Amino acid sequence: MKKTSVRTRVLTGTVAAAALAAATVGAVSASADTAETPAVAAAAVKADTQNKNLAQTTGLTIEAATRAAQATLDAATKAGQHVSVAVVDRDGVTRVLLKGDGAGPQSPESAQRKAFTAVSWNAPTSELAKRLAQAPNLKDIPGTLFLGGGAPVQSKGAPVAGIGVAGAPSGDLDEQFAQAGVEALSK
The missing domain is CATH 4.10.170 (p53, subunit A)
Structure with a gap:
């Protein structure tokens, strides 16, 4: 063996x-x-x-975010503008991004950054752009864009989402279209 x-x-x-x-x-x-x-x-x-260490947040459903984005794009299209629309959640994560027909190649990123800026400060980006005179360092915060075109979506005064629009000839028009998306959520 x-x-x-x-x-x-x-x-x-x-x-x-x-x-x-x-x-x-x-x-x-x-x-x-x-x-x-x-x-x-x-x-x-x-x-x-029952754990006191848990936090609950409020946010838009994907259906609501899509509805807001489409209402925003429809308002811009009706005005003859070619834009991109972004809807971000409370944490600035993109939930919906629509690049309209004829929108420029830079517009999707600009729309996302405007939406992120609006939800981060719970204010329209046109108002935040005015603050740059007192605090020019704000523009150095990554992911932000201090140009008109972003609007916060609020629930009981707290931000739950942001809508950003880019591509119209002015930030005022972009912001007007973003507001149309916010208003669509209240209907």
């Missing part, structure tokens, strides 16, 4: 131990599905809902 080396015996033992461990984990996992599990899960959910 041939003798096996120590190395071979160690490897064989390790493989056998790993197989045994895998079988044990599988058996424990399979037996975890008992009548007691739903009660434990319900208790965990109850504990989470």
